[in-house]
Amino acid sequence: xxxxxxxxxxxxxxxxxxxxxxxxxxxxxxxxxxxxxxxYFTGQEIPPRTRMATCQKCIRTGDIENVGKTARHGTxxxxxxxxxxxxxxxxxxxxxxxxFLTEVVGLDPNRLxxxxxxxxxxxxxxxxxxQGIPAERIFRFGKEDNFWEHxxxxxxxxxxxxxxxxxxxxxxxxxCTVGCDCDRYMEIWNNVFTQFDGDGKGNYVExxxxxxxxxxxxxxxxxxxQDVDSxxxxxxxxxxxxxxCRLAGTTYNADHEKDVSLRLITDHIRSVTFxxxxxxxxxxxxxxxxxxxxxxxxxRHGRMLGIESKFLADLSKKVIxxxxxxxxxxxxxxxxxxxxxxxxxxxxxxxxxxxxxxLADMEQKLANAGEKTLSxxxxxxxxxxxGFPLDLTKEIMMEKGFDIDEDGFNTAMENQRxxxxxARKTTNYMGADVTVYQSIDTSITSKFxxxxxxxxxxxxxxxxxxxDVVEALxxxxxxxxxxxxxxxxxxxxxxxxxxxxIRNADGGVFxxxxxxxxxxxxxxxxxxxxSGMFYVGDAVTLEINEEQRAATARNHSATHLLQKxxxxxxxxxxxxxGSYNDKDRLRFDFTHFSALSxxxxxxxxxxxxxxxxxxxxxxxxxxxxxxxxxxxAMALFGEKYGDAVRVVxxxxxxxxxxxxxxxxxxxxxxxxxxxxxxxxxxxVRRIEALTSTGLLAYYAEMEKEFHAAAAAAKSxxxxxxxxIHQMQEEMKVLQSENEKLKDKLAKGSLxxxxxxxxxxxxxxxxxVKVSDVDMNELRNLGDQLKEKLGxxxxxxxxxxxxxxxxxxxxxxxxxxxxxxxxxLIKAIASEVGGGGGGRPGMAQAGGKNPAGIDNxxxxxxxxIEEQIH
Ligand code: ATP
Ligand code: MG
Numbered sequence: 090x091x092x093x094x095x096x097x098x099x100x101x102x103x104x105x106x107x108x109x110x111x112x113x114x115x116x117x118x119x120x121x122x123x124x125x126x127x128x129y130f131t132g133q134e135i136p137p138r139t140r141m142a143t144c145q146k147c148i149r150t151g152d153i154e155n156v157g158k159t160a161r162h163g164t165x166x167x168x169x170x171x172x173x174x175x176x177x178x179x180x181x182x183x184x185x186x187x188x189f190l191t192e193v194v195g196l197d198p199n200r201l202x203x204x205x206x207x208x209x210x211x212x213x214x215x216x217x218x219x220q221g222i223p224a225e226r227i228f229r230f231g232k233e234d235n236f237w238e239h240x241x242x243x244x245x246x247x248x249x250x251x252x253x254x255x256x257x258x259x260x261x262x263x264x265c266t267v268g269c270d271c272d273r274y275m276e277i278w279n280n281v282f283t284q285f286d287g288d289g290k291g292n293y294v295e296x297x298x299x300x301x302x303x304x305x306x307x308x309x310x311x312x313x314x315q316d317v318d319s320x321x322x323x324x325x326x327x328x329x330x331x332x333x334c335r336l337a338g339t340t341y342n343a344d345h346e347k348d349v350s351l352r353l354i355t356d357h358i359r360s361v362t363f364x365x366x367x368x369x370x371x372x373x374x375x376x377x378x379x380x381x382x383x384x385x386x387x388x389r390h391g392r393m394l395g396i397e398s399k400f401l402a403d404l405s406k407k408v409i410x411x412x413x414x415x416x417x418x419x420x421x422x423x424x425x426x427x428x429x430x431x432x433x434x435x436x437x438x439x440x441x442x443x444x445x446x447x448l449a450d451m452e453q454k455l456a457n458a459g460e461k462t463l464s465x466x467x468x469x470x471x472x473x474x475x476g477f478p479l480d481l482t483k484e485i486m487m488e489k490g491f492d493i494d495e496d497g498f499n500t501a502m503e504n505q506r507x508x509x510x511x512a513r514k515t516t517n518y519m520g521a522d523v524t525v526y527q528s529i530d531t532s533i534t535s536k537f538x539x540x541x542x543x544x545x546x547x548x549x550x551x552x553x554x555x556x557d558v559v560e561a562l563x564x565x566x567x568x569x570x571x572x573x574x575x576x577x578x579x580x581x582x583x584x585x586x587x588x589x590x591i592r593n594a595d596g597g598v599f600x601x602x603x604x605x606x607x608x609x610x611x612x613x614x615x616x617x618x619x620s621g622m623f624y625v626g627d628a629v630t631l632e633i634n635e636e637q638r639a640a641t642a643r644n645h646s647a648t649h650l651l652q653k654x655x656x657x658x659x660x661x662x663x664x665x666x667g668s669y670n671d672k673d674r675l676r677f678d679f680t681h682f683s684a685l686s687x688x689x690x691x692x693x694x695x696x697x698x699x700x701x702x703x704x705x706x707x708x709x710x711x712x713x714x715x716x717x718x719x720x721x722a723m724a725l726f727g728e729k730y731g732d733a734v735r736v737v738x739x740x741x742x743x744x745x746x747x748x749x750x751x752x753x754x755x756x757x758x759x760x761x762x763x764x765x766x767x768x769x770x771x772x773v774r775r776i777e778a779l780t781s782t783g784l785l786a787y788y789a790e791m792e793k794e795f796h797a798a799a800a801a802a803k804s805x806x807x808x809x810x811x812x813i814h815q816m817q818e819e820m821k822v823l824q825s826e827n828e829k830l831k832d833k834l835a836k837g838s839l840x841x842x843x844x845x846x847x848x849x850x851x852x853x854x855x856x857v858k859v860s861d862v863d864m865n866e867l868r869n870l871g872d873q874l875k876e877k878l879g880x881x882x883x884x885x886x887x888x889x890x891x892x893x894x895x896x897x898x899x900x901x902x903x904x905x906x907x908x909x910x911x912x913l914i915k916a917i918a919s920e921v922g923g924g925g926g927g928r929p930g931m932a933q934a935g936g937k938n939p940a941g942i943d944n945x946x947x948x949x950x951x952x953i954e955e956q957i958h
Pocket of ligand 1: 149152161162163164165166168276277278279304305306307308309
């Protein structure tokens with residue numbers, strides 16, 4: 090009726106969007122009809138029509154505490170909504186909501202009460218004048234109730250419509266009227282007038298494109314129309330509740346506590362069924378955790394009602410039965426939904442008894458110690474080991490009058506995450522959680538068919554996330570797929586795993602990033618669902634990345650040739666100590682006691698290349714270990730082999746036990762080049778080498794660098810060496826020119842220094858300051874000045890980078906008159922914050938205080954005067 094009505098008002102009616110938000114991280118699950126339409130409200134996307142209407146499935150976990158306690162709240166409900174994106178506004182929205190409720194649904198107008206935001210006179214006028222509602226029937230509420238705002242962004246006043254269900258539903262308190270928390274006046278519809286853009290701090294500007302966003306709970310409307318006391322007595326939901334009663338062998342309205350459990354299960358199974366139908370899987374995080382919580386909560390309340398066996402999948406059948414008309418996806422996924430629910434309930438049942446008895450022990454301990462709070466570690470232990478969601482533990486403890494240290498719980502959780510993250514660094518992305526594979530049914534096997542096939546068709550036998558064995562993997566999820574047969578080679582024997590894709594018939598694509606060997610010879614394809622969904626039992630096609638496989642095989646086969654070549658050149662003490670082969674390179678560790686000479690390396694390399702050119706056929710045979718030994722096959726030191734072994738031989742040259750994938754003929758390896766030979770441990774050497782494509786790529790890279798180097802030297806690769814010699818010559822010339830220039834510069838800085846020569850008691854004295862000259866240069870300068878001066882005393886001071894260099898010189902002739910360069914510097918260095926000394930002819934000192942240079946020079950004159958007799 091709702092959708093037809095709004096279609097008649099020009100609206101485009103769409104079926105419900107998924108519960109999983111797209112490109113919106115602000116909510117885990119869709120909580121309102123407008124949520125999936127956000128881009129139309131903000132203008133980021135153009136709506137298909139400026140008027141739309143939907144009946145949207147919603148989940149509000151924020152209401153979980155109300156469920157079963159109030160008449161009007163569910164975690165799951167359906168929201169009817171009409172929307173205007175910059176099209177009609179208040180007048181039409183109000184008129185149509187009234188028309189729909191009173192004329193289409195036929196509610197008694199005298200029982201309906203609009204409420205408005207206290208400052209919204211425009212809405213008041215419309216209700217009052219346009220709709221003829223008397224002023225005293227229109228309630229004004231504050232921001233809290235009637236202003237819709239979510240941080241910064243579009244916001245605006247609301248007008249809610251309440252229905253008076255009559256005294257019988259009231260709390261009876263004096264002053265009970267519209268807006269009372271009780272269930273007499275029930276809010277059924279909220280009209281939001283998005284007219285402002287708010288900055289989140291209480292400042293609003295009028296929007297040029299005003300929007301209408303409305304929401305009416307279908308269940309609440311049904312409560313009113315069917316005149317029942319709560320949403321749990323609406324016919325469809327009551328049918329579900331009756332089913333819970335039947336399974337529990339109890340009746341509704343007989344016992345208050347049981348009723349709460351009955352309502353809670355009824356609500357939660359609706360959420361659970363719809364969530365799974367939208368591809369959400371139970372997990373310990375995000376949406377998956379919400380699902381797990383709701384499901385486990387329902388399961389526990391089932392136990393409280395005395396239900397012994399699994400019952401939730403049965404109940405979800407009922408959900409599907411009463412909701413299939415509006416939501417065809419429920420029918421399509423029915424079998425899958427039952428499987429997921431069954432499995433999760435089973436997991437929970439397995440641990441709950443144990444968990445409950447441990448919790449009982451914890452309770453006992455608290456009671457004995459007279460304490461009231463369960464520690465965060467204990468709550469976390471229950472969560473981690475027994476899968477008790479925190480609020481389940483909380484609920485159980487609260488019933489007994491205890492509370493929980495939630496901060497402690499969060500700390501314990503964060504610690505564990507950190508540990509898991511750290512552990513992950515050393516293993517694959519599954520990290521510390523590899524244990525998920527231990528819960529795989531041991532009767533399941535995988536067959537490797539990849540020796541002679543690059544792709545095959547098979548069936549999915551197991552799916553896991555990084556924490557759970559699951560029935561399905563959805564779009565964007567990471568996990569592991571196991572199949573009956575696979576062409577994917579799992580990392581082993583030094584050969585790295587294949588990567589590739591797995592596809593199903595519905596166009597689903599799973600990207601295999603790693604292939605791993607699990608217990609029992611099972612093979613796990615680790616990766617991510619790129620699109621679509623994968624279910625256990627799906628027929629799939631597995632395709633490996635052929636190029637990568639071929640390149641890896643070339644390197645692996647070359648490793649066999651290398652081992653034989655090393656034994657030929659170095660001796661039979663050479664044993665394999667480790668190996669690694671991927672598409673780019675190969676690495677081989679072997680026992681040997683000294684570094685290989687350049688000659689030995691060349692010999693080894695030549696032999697391998699000869700055997701490549703010899704085009705030896707590569708043949709693999711499975712035989713008994715004894716037979717293999719008779720053939721002289723090289724086995725791995727200390728390795729345990731089964732009775733039947735795979736023997737890989739390359740002509741008569743090499744025979745090795747090996748499970749890896751190889752080229753068909755050694756010729757395919759192309760070429761082989763050793764890059765390095767190093768020691769890795771006492772008596773163990775390592776060779777790194779390249780073949781074929783890896784080698785070409787390496788040379789291509791070298792060539793690029795070579796050309797770049799030549800270009801940088803403004804030369805060509807062929808002339809580069811000559812060019813470098815030439816540049817070195819040029820550099821020598823430049824360096825000596827530079828020395829000369831520096832010299833000249835230093836002299837220049839002296840100015841016409843000879844003018845400053847003074848006579849002190851008949852001795853020629855030159856005491857001057859120069860700038861930016863280092864000690865070496867200062868000495869050169871002193872020597873040159875000495876030549877010009879003939880006999881005399883020289884004092885030079887220079888400031889360089891904030892420090893002082895000081896030098897004194899006295900010629901032989903003036904030394905005889907008493908001059909002493911060493912004593913002189915000793916006497917004056919303190920003026921520049923330094924110290925020093927030296928011989929009678931020459932002395933030098935450093936200092937930290939350039940400001941004292943002038944004083945030092947002045948003092949020098951006095952000291953010289955004292956020295957001369
Ligand atoms: P209440 O105060 O009763 O929780 P609300 O103000 O949270 O309601 P809105 O956010 O305005 O509700 O949602 C629009 C409509 O959706 C409501 O008028 C009501 O009919 C319906 N609705 C909201 N929450 C629930 C719920 N938990 N279960 C069922 N219907 C709901
Ligand atoms: Mg609410």
